[in-house]
Amino acid sequence: MIGVPMPNPRDSLIANLNQQLDQFFGAGRTAQEIAAGVTGEKEAMFGTSHSNKLRIERNKQAPRLKVLADAGYTVIEAAKTMGMETKRARLISRENNIKFPGPP
Helix, strand or coil: CCCCCCCHHHHHHHHHHHHHHHHHHCCCCCCCCCCCCCCCCCCCCHCCCCHHHHHHHHHHHHHHHHHHHCCCCHHHHHHHHHHCCCCHHHHHHHHCCCCCCCCC
């Protein structure tokens, strides 16, 4: 309506939340404390399902990269042989503890 001030949406949300809290505690219920680790939340440092899928694909290439490293290939030669970027080969070798001869 024209000329009538609009109510603040934040105030209505707070009033609704307070009403729900009064109903919850008024019914005799109590708050529970859940122990750490029970919630099933993952820490951010372990990655997402997408990064896990990428890691699985890299792990499939690791055995062949290990064979090339043991045969004396440098990381650049091994990457060319496998048809991948050198950066990816270095990442795979770092994740799987593969040591290449020569400069890194």
